[in-house]
């Protein structure tokens with residue numbers, strides 16, 4: 238007699254061991270052989286594979302037996318794509334604070350401080366006329382890039398818009414080369430031809446640096462497409478802003494990413510303004526993490542001023558994507574302290590609003606407190622680290638200032654690619 | 660006459676037309692509360708309110724299509740692109756919807772709309788923010804393409820563009836916004852499709868438009884010092900092109916150099932030279948020449964960027980080769 242918890246028949250329902258192994262492999266991007274699937278008939282289906290199997294059952298129009306869901310999971314109305322993915326997501330545990338080590342806290346502190354001091358320096362150099370054009374600083378948003386980077390692997394792909402210095406640094410690109418680029422120098426990461434908005438670091442799997450609002454979103458989706466196509470385990474973190482979230486191609490990307498189950502984390506850096514327009518004046522639905530719902534893409538909002546929250550939230554998203562569940566949306570609630578770019582009079586918000594964020598929510602002040610409260614560092618140590626970072630950045634900036642300008646023979650190079658040897 | 664920067668001339672033209680015609684409205688990113696990313700719409704929201712000065716989300720394809728739809732229904736939208744580079748997001752609605760509908764409907768539907776914003780390179784804003792779209796649009800039947808240089812023309816041509824019952828592409832230039840020129844105090848318009856002779860001369864014709872006119876005028880001054888009298892033509896409208904004025908000039912000077920800040924390939928210069936060789940070939944004493952931006956995406960570094968856009972010396976040198 239079939240027991241209540243014997244779900245071996247589901248394997249046959251889904252076309253038998255070979256077919257199911259194949260479907261699960263291509264669905265999740267993990268390798269699975271026929272034998273293993275057959276062995277589940279005796280040993281039961283492991284929990285790890287249940288989400289994908291539930292998805293396949295739903296896709297093929299079969300009922301999912303209630304007991305197949307782990308306890309606590311709500312299965313009502315699971316036929317809508319939204320509830321389907323949310324049901325699955327609810328099976329994923331939240332990573333808890335106890336996951337955070339002292340080493341994490343130290344590196345969050347060091348990395349965020351580096352981004353802050355770097356961008357402050359860039360602001361100064363701009364003020365001195367050594368950097369030109371559009372230049373968008375990341376000050377205030379450091380927890381996002383640092384927290385995400387801690388949760389992903391080096392061979393994952395990252396892409397963003399024009400506010401890109403921090404993401405490059407987090408990926409491990411050379412701060413010296415970035416400074417050189419900003420000053421139009423020959424040693425610049427794009428030979429001085431890209432500038433602040435257009436920098437790329439293929440060796441760090443960082444793919445730009447894009448000036449057209451929203452255009453990076455399908456590109457990032459394409460990076461994920463390539464990972465899946467080549468059976469790689471890498472995922473794509475595709476960053477964009479709250480303003481960019483209104484571009485049509487974002488929704489076209491959501492649709493394709495879900496349709497083809499692509500390994501992409503859509504990371505929205507909601508700093509509450511797209512240039513001078515607050516999100517309330519630009520988005521009919523300001524709950525950006527929910528914008529994937531009708532495509533069956535789950536998502537959640539995270540306090541993007543807190544690197545620990547970002548990191549823990551990202552860990553869950555990374556697991557979700559790596560398990561083959563397809564895309565997810567992370568909405569980082571964050572804030573930029575400086576103007577949109579260097580030429581922004583910022584009349585659209587009050588000084589008090591900015592001041593309040595700085596005083597009450599600053600990610601670096603938060604992490605300093607963590608260091609002190611947990612007796613990881615004392616004040617002196619924190620000061621020493623800051624001094625060291627400032628000195629390092631000053632040295633790099635001085636060196637970059639003295640570097641030679643982009644050479645004239647760069648002008649006609651790189652319009653078309655003529656192969657590695659040319 | 661009063662002195663006005665180009666920025667204000669464009670704003671005043673829009674305001675005057677909005678006062679005259681309640682169907683005219685302005686729509687685009689940051690045009691209202693922010694008063695324009697380049698402050699071209701300064702003061703307009705105070706006068707006309709947010710019903711007629713409309714801030715959009717960053718959604719170019721959407722608001723451009725919406726504006727074309729509104730003009731199908733009889734309104735007269737002015738669509739501001741923060742810069743023309745971002746109109747690539749909306750190019751389908753401009754070309755496939757705005758430019759072709761009148762023809763496809765056998766004349767039943769017309770699209771009175773102005774698309775405007777700063778075009779071409781500014782300073783060190785990199786390849787994606789420096790595109791000059793003029794030659795792209797002159798390729799399209801069903802569009803009119805305007806690109807003024809000074810304040811008088813900017814105002815008069817903007818008023819005509821708003822009154823025109825067709826889609827008009829109005830290409831401004833960020834680096835001209837602050838330039839101050841005289842503007843007549845009377846109510847006036849300048850007809851689309853007419854070039855203007857900025858400086859008359861007898862030895863060589865130099866054509867240009869938008870910011871290129873300044874370099875052309877400066878080059879004419881250099882030529883004058885060498886006893887060469889250059890005639891400088893500001894094209895003002897690129898489609899329909901005022902070939903009559905250009906041809907008449909070449910018949911007098913027997914030489915022509917076309918100057919543009921966009922790329923050379925299939926550019927405005929190609930169009931002008933083609934007209935000259937077919938209509939005034941026998942009058943030429945030297946090959947018709949053109950000068951344009953280097954054939955590369957615009958680099959960021961200022962030392963490289965400077966080499967890319969034709970300046971007075973480049974134009975002067977090219978002119979000198981024709982004697």
Ligand SMILES: Cc1ncc(C[n+]2csc(CCOP(=O)(O)OP(=O)(O)O)c2C)c(N)n1
Nearest residue numbers: 400448449450478479480481510511512745
């Ligand atoms: C297609 C396009 N439209 C407009 C712009 C001009 N622009 C640059 S950044 C920006 C605001 C974007 O805001 P958001 O997406 O929230 O990113 P944030 O700057 O806040 O990081 C605008 C309108 C552009 N670069 N590209």
Ligand SMILES: [Mg+2]
Nearest residue numbers: 478479510511
């Ligand atoms: Mg924003």
